[in-house]
Every structure is written in structure tokens, then in C-alpha cells.
Amino acid sequence: MIAKNLAMIHPLAWTIIVGTMFGRLVTSMSVPFLAIYLTSALHVPATQTGLIIAGSALAGVLFSFYGGYISDRIGRKRVMLVSVFGWSLVFFGFASAQYVWMFFVVNLLNGVCRSTFEPAARALLSDTTPPEHRLLVFNLRYAAINIGVVFGPLIGLQLGSGASTFPFYITGAVYVLYSFVLVLQFYLHPIQTLQSHASDTAARPNIRQALQVTSSDRVFLPVLIGMIFCVLGYAHFDSTLAQFLAITPDISNGSKIFSYMLAMNAVVVLIVQYPLVRTARRFRPIVPLIIGNILVALSLMIFGIAHNLPVFMIGVFIFTVGEVLMFTMMDMLIDHIAPAGWKGTYFGTMGFNNIGTMVAPIIGGLLIDRVALQGGIQVFAPLALLTLVGLPFLLTAHRRLTIRDQRAEAEAAGENRVVAEKVVGG
Incomplete structure (x- = not known):
């Protein structure tokens, strides 16, 4: 059964999945250590480091909506190829940067490329996959x-990424290689010939319509606001926690501990993802x-x-279960909420949750500079409370989605009953 389902996945979808694995392998051996490199090697203050790290998220906030929207307008192929080629150049920019302002500029461009490529890639997965197989994809x-993230931090540690x-x-x-593979796959499987499972007759949205539809969606909007706070909490793992481990006098070998935590995070994801998804799919997403x-x-x-590795690892396990629950069903939730013809726009608009990613290192950096020497609880307790601010928004979205789905089910049942009565009457 599993082999049959895997055979149904389109070659372009497989390209995105495999490319994602190798892409995350190499980015997780470099990007997560940027905060440590800036703090430890260049001796950049934690607040300034936070601003640099936040640059990528800032670009995500500004460009993710347009990335998804443009992919609905001009097609996934153009958006993906231009952004992934640009992304490869960004990483060479990181490698050759010598001044603090260069890291800020390059990290901004990193956010632009990621926030343009990712919504288009997720929308293409939806386009090329029948509804019954989308959760699998x-x-x-x-x-x-997470397969990539299992090995990336350990390789990065050996390469001296910090x-x-x-x-x-x-x-x-x-990423240069990934670019050429995508070019080849689009050539072998022209996107114009794909039988998209979205509505072929749906009119392509203009920018005003796109903004109106997403901002007035009574389910999507509280989901987005709630996810901003979820992502704010999640983002402290790669930013605030990394800096805290690098500078706190209570912990030695902070970079090594952090690389172990990254690897454990990915391993736990791979272990718990399947049983958690099987359980979670029984509920509304x-x-x-x-x-x-x-x-x-x-x-x-x-x-x-x-104050020691075992306790940190307990925290990583709980964090990872929360991460899996938040993010494994997110794409399915957006795919469920988004009207036909608006997939890219909705996936792109969800990129506004990068507000959380943008704010997290700034808040974390300020707390580290001011209260880190007093103890870790003074840094992380306020961050935990901020994360929980998203809870009432998610509860509101859950209530509204339940009402919407119940109405849709009732309307569908009514239409089926009318059709049945016509058949009987005929």
C-alpha cells in the first residue's frame, strides 16, 4: 500500500522532497551556527547579532506574500528557478562576507530567496498531488x-562552522546543483502539461483581491496570528538558545552541546513524526x-x-514533539482552508508568521544582554509567556473552522439528498 502511494507522487514533487533533504543538510551545517560565529569569532554584541539574524525573517515578512502571489500569477516554474539560483549566490555571499554589515545584507537576501521559493514549492506539491495523497507528500x-538536519549540525561542527x-x-x-536538477526536471516534465488538481477555471487573482481574500478569511487570519507567536517561540531554539549557550559561564562547550541538541531535535522528529501524524489526523488540523x-x-x-546536557535534552524532546505537532499539519491546514486557485497566495501569506522569527532574536538578544548573567530562567520565562499569547487565537480559529466545516458538510448532504430525490423521481 505504501509503495503504491509513493508511486503516485509526481517526479517534480520527488525533486522538491529530495532537494529539500540535501538543501537542509547543507544549510543546517552552516546557517544555525551564524549566531555563534558572529558572537564568538567576530565578538558582535548579542543584540546586534539578533538584529542580523532577524534580517532573514524581516525579508520573509516582506516578500513571502508576494512570492506565493506571483507564483499564482506567472507560474511556479519561473519563481522557483529564479529564487533557487539566487539562493545559491547568497550562500557564496555568506562565505565571502568580512564585515558585519555584509552579513546583515546577505541574510536579508537569504530571507528573500527562501520566502519566494518555499511558498511556490509547497503550492507545486499541492498542484501535482491528488488530495488523498497530499498529507503523505x-x-x-x-x-x-529533518533527515538533513540530523547530519548537518554534526558535519558543521566538524567543519568548524562556529x-x-x-x-x-x-x-x-x-544549491547550484539543485538549481540544475530543477531545470532538468521542468524540461522533462513541462509544468504546462501538468493536470493540476486546483480549479483550472479559477481566475488568477490580482494583488488587491489577494489581500482582501486572505485578510477577510475568518479562519485563516487567527491561524496566522496564532502561528506568529508559535513561530516566535520556535525561533528561539536557533537564535536565543544558541547565543545563550555560547556565552553563559555556567556551561562549557556550548557550541558542541548546541550541535548535539540540533541533531537530537531532528532524530526525535523522525522517530515521533509518523505516530504523531497518525494520531493528529483524527482531529481537525x-x-x-x-x-x-x-x-x-x-x-x-x-x-x-x-544546567547540564540531560536536562537540555529533555527540553529538546518536549520542544520537538511540539514542533512536529505545529508544523506537520500546517501545510494540510492551509491546503484545506485555501480556495482553489489561491494556494500559492495562502501559502505565501502564511509567511507573515516570519514576524515571529524576526522578533525572536531581537527580544532574545536584549534579554541575554541584560539578564543572562542572572540566570537562564530570566531569559526564557518571558519567552515562554510570549509564545502562549498565540493560544487564544488558535482556539478561536478552531471554533470557526469547526463551524465552517459543519456547514459545508450539511450543504453537501443537502445537495446529495436533492440529487437522490431527482433520481428517484425520474
């Missing part, structure tokens, strides 16, 4: 991300987000009181 992509930008050269080279929000907040509290 989205979760294969999520598993691919003390050098050399690993970014490898990252850039892999917002329920896992609600539970995940609570668990991420709890894990931040544990990071605040941890």
Missing part, C-alpha cells in the same frame, strides 16, 4: 527536512497546533532551568 517533505564561514561554500555549491504551542512554551521554561 507534505509529511515526506517535512521528514526530508569559527569559520567555509561551510557556506559547500552550501552554495549544493488546528488541534495539533494548540497542543504544540503549549509544549514549545514548556520546553522554553526547561531550557531556562537547565
